[in-house]
Amino acid sequence: xxxxxxxxxxxxxxxxxxxxxxxxxxxxxxxxxxxxxxxxxxxxxxxxxxxxxxxxxxxxxxxxxxxxxxxxxxxxxxxxxxxxxxxxxxxxxxxxxxxxxxxxxxxxxxxxxxxxxxxxxxxxxxxxxxxxxxxxxxxxxxxxxxxxxxxxxxxxxxxxxxxxxxxxxxxxxxxxxxxxxxxxxxxxxxxxxxxxxxxxxxxxxxxxxxxxxxxxxxxxxxxxxxxxxxxxxxxxxxxxxxxxxxxxxxxxxxxxxxxxxxxxxxxxxxxxxxxxxxxxxxxxxxxxxxxxxxxxxxxxxxxxxxxxxxxxxxxxxxxxxxxxxxxxxxxxxxxxxxxxxxxxxxxxxxxxxxxxxxxxxxxxxxxxxxxxxxxxxxxxxxxxxxxxxxxxxxxxxxxxxxxxxxxxxxxxxxxxxxxxxxxxxxxxxxxxxxxxxxxxxxxxxxxxxxxxxxxxxxxxxxxxxxxxxxxxxxxxxxxxxxxxxxxxxxxxxxxxxxxxxxxxxxxxxxxxxxxxxxxxxxxxxxxxxxxxxxxxxxxxxxxxxxxxxxxxxxxxxxxxxxxxxxxxxxxxxxxxxxxxxxxxxxxxxxxxxxxxxxxxxxxxxxxxxxxxxxxxxxxxxxxxxxxxxxxxxxxxx
Numbered sequence: 001x002x003x004x005x006x007x008x009x010x011x012x013x014x015x016x017x018x019x020x021x022x023x024x025x026x027x028x029x030x031x032x033x034x035x036x037x038x039x040x041x042x043x044x045x046x047x048x049x050x051x052x053x054x055x056x057x058x059x060x061x062x063x064x065x066x067x068x069x070x071x072x073x074x075x076x077x078x079x080x081x082x083x084x085x086x087x088x089x090x091x092x093x094x095x096x097x098x099x100x101x102x103x104x105x106x107x108x109x110x111x112x113x114x115x116x117x118x119x120x121x122x123x124x125x126x127x128x129x130x131x132x133x134x135x136x137x138x139x140x141x142x143x144x145x146x147x148x149x150x151x152x153x154x155x156x157x158x159x160x161x162x163x164x165x166x167x168x169x170x171x172x173x174x175x176x177x178x179x180x181x182x183x184x185x186x187x188x189x190x191x192x193x194x195x196x197x198x199x200x201x202x203x204x205x206x207x208x209x210x211x212x213x214x215x216x217x218x219x220x221x222x223x224x225x226x227x228x229x230x231x232x233x234x235x236x237x238x239x240x241x242x243x244x245x246x247x248x249x250x251x252x253x254x255x256x257x258x259x260x261x262x263x264x265x266x267x268x269x270x271x272x273x274x275x276x277x278x279x280x281x282x283x284x285x286x287x288x289x290x291x292x293x294x295x296x297x298x299x300x301x302x303x304x305x306x307x308x309x310x311x312x313x314x315x316x317x318x319x320x321x322x323x324x325x326x327x328x329x330x331x332x333x334x335x336x337x338x339x340x341x342x343x344x345x346x347x348x349x350x351x352x353x354x355x356x357x358x359x360x361x362x363x364x365x366x367x368x369x370x371x372x373x374x375x376x377x378x379x380x381x382x383x384x385x386x387x388x389x390x391x392x393x394x395x396x397x398x399x400x401x402x403x404x405x406x407x408x409x410x411x412x413x414x415x416x417x418x419x420x421x422x423x424x425x426x427x428x429x430x431x432x433x434x435x436x437x438x439x440x441x442x443x444x445x446x447x448x449x450x451x452x453x454x455x456x457x458x459x460x461x462x463x464x465x466x467x468x469x470x471x472x473x474x475x476x477x478x479x480x481x482x483x484x485x486x487x488x489x490x491x492x493x494x495x496x497x498x499x500x501x502x503x504x505x506x507x508x509x510x511x512x513x514x515x516x517x518x519x520x521x522x523x524x525x526x527x528x529x530x531x532x533x534x535x536x537x538x539x540x541x542x543x544x545x546x547x548x549x550x551x552x553x554x555x556x557x558x559x560x561x562x563x564x565x566x567x568x569x570x571x572x573x574x575x576x577x578x579x580x581x582x583x584x585x586x587x588x589x590x591x592x593x594x595x596x597x598x599x600x601x602x603x604x605x606x607x608x609x610x611x612x613x614x615x616x617x618x619x620x621x622x623x624x625x626x627x628x629x630x631x632x633x634x635x636x637x
Contacts (some may be wrong), residue, residue: 009067009133014072016618027406030055034191038374045174046100047093049179052187053120054089056413058082059406060127063521067130085123091116104174109165117172121421124178128418131411135463135509138416143425150429156437159429168313170428177424178417181294182472186416189290189470191409193372196359197238197284198405199377202397204386207246208345209234215342224260225267225322229274230255233315236278237285238356241466242504242512244408245275246519254519261331267483268520269530271514272505273318279467279501281311283363287412288471288497290369293456294488295475300369306552309564310498310541317537317571351386355379356490415469427477436480447485451543454478455499461502470500482546490554491546498542505531533578537571540602548604566609570601573616583623594619 171177213230255265362372388394441451482492504512508529517524550563600612
């Protein structure tokens with residue numbers, strides 16, 4: 001156990017005044033550079049990426065301890081690793097001109113080049129262990145070992161022998177490895193939107209979303225749980241991080257749910273499920289959509305429009321599950337003293353809508369998502385000025401917001417760097433096609449089984465990892481197998497985004513569920529399983545839009561509308577079946593019948609769908625007429 005603790009993920013470091021000043025300087029300087037680039041100022045891509053990587057590594061070592069047993073104050077080792085990270089990246093920045101003129105794979109690398117590159121890879125792995133955990137380190141190390149030793153294997157997975165220089169050249173000096181698309185998207189796209197979310201939160205955005213949700217649904221039965229769904233969805237659509245969403249909104253909603261009679265486990269599950277949905281809800285979508293643009297070439301606006309219906313369906317089902325539970329338990333509406341009305345919230349905080357509208361407009365209208373994020377950040381400035389008591393306080397809050405944003409970016413940036421090493425090994429050893437063939441062989445060529453294997457691979461990759469990094473890995477591992485099945489590009493990659501996001505609530509390593517459980521003081525595994533039940537539609541929806549692309553706004557108007565209506569009815573029937581309640585407690589026979597109807601509505605059963613829809617309507621009307629008194633009485637059966 002002691003060995004496992006020594007190599008486990010670290011915890012947040014408690015720096016002194018000098019340490020905090022250094023972290024602030026690095027974070028604010030990096031944020032300023034990346035925002036400047038987002039507004040269109042040119043900085044050489046290679047130089048900017050090495051600045052970004054050096055800063056991310058330095059922040060990782062300065063803000064995260066070596067393991068849970070290490071003291072939380074500054075240490076000589078961490079300071080040395082941070083300095084070494086900056087020095088290694090500074091070397092590549094100084095040598096950028098010389099390296100740009102060499103012919104990759106042909107011109108020899110110097111001993112200093114090799115040493116700096118190997119040191120950089122080692123530093124990335126150590127930062128990954130501290131910030132993400134050993135799971136990703138083992139995965140990356142396994143792929144690197146395959147690149148070094150794969151020529152010793154026999155069979156189809158063998159590759160030609162690669163020299164040390166070839167491996168280092170491909171992984172560090174090319175744009176297919178460490179400095180590839182995953183790190184580039186983290187630096188030039190994800191950063192801007194994380195900064196936007198951090199500044200919005202710093203200037204009261206979290207409280208605004210909570211008050212808005214409270215004014216809309218807070219006075220209903222089970223209001224706090226419904227507030228959690230609304231506020232977590234609103235906040236998560238901007239932040240894109242399930243764990244950050246849980247910590248931010250859950251600190252308000254979970255205790256309030258518990259005080260109003262919601263069981264601890266269910267309160268944590270609702271918050272975890274609602275927060276996880278933020279990673280699939282436009283406009284930010286957990287930042288994975290930006291990587292998707294790079295991998296597929298599909299315009300960002302097209303991706304966002306395609307993702308709207310499934311994301312709204314997800315929150316409709318979660319809200320319905322919560323409503324059925326609170327009615328079943330007989331929870332009554334509560335009147336919270338001082339809770340604002342909708343008109344009061346809109347009158348007081350209408351200014352918050354401006355940057356959000358700017359962001360949505362920019363993402364949908366401009367062909368430059370990063371510029372849209374930048375002007376949305378600029379639109380936040382008047383809010384910061386209004387909220388600040390003085391110019392000095394505004395500057396201080398601005399610096400704190402930038403520092404917070406870069407702190408949130410560290411885990412994503414490090415994970416994307418590690419993912420780049422995996423992607424580099426895959427391309428170097430031509431492993432992508434072999435893995436795709438292996439998945440087909442494992443599934444014996446069966447369509448449904450191949451989808452199941454792809455789901456399992458994506459969720460396993462996502463254990464404890466940020467969504468963008470999971471997507472980057474799965475896009476090169478699982479996407480070729482899906483495309484080979486005949487699945488269209490957009491559904492195939494959205495399929496990956498969905499299951500990459502769902503790893504946040506999928507046992508055994510369900511980071512969002514664990515975060516919510518720590519606030520609720522509940523069993524995290526029980527929370528994770530319950531969260532999967534509450535958010536069941538998220539597991540079903542990707543399997544549906546693979547074949548029923550009308551759910552993604554693909555096709556003619558009749559196909560799109562009918563598909564969305566049938567899938568919505570089927571999803572609501574499924575959640576009623578799982579919750580065991582529909583205008584009164586459902587018996588075993590009713591649940592089986594309703595489950596069969598939900599399956600018939602969800603699957604593309606042709607004309608039979610109309611029959612299943614009619615049956616669903618008959619059951620709802622019948623339950624309403626026969627069980628309405630019991631439902632209003634608040635049965636707890």
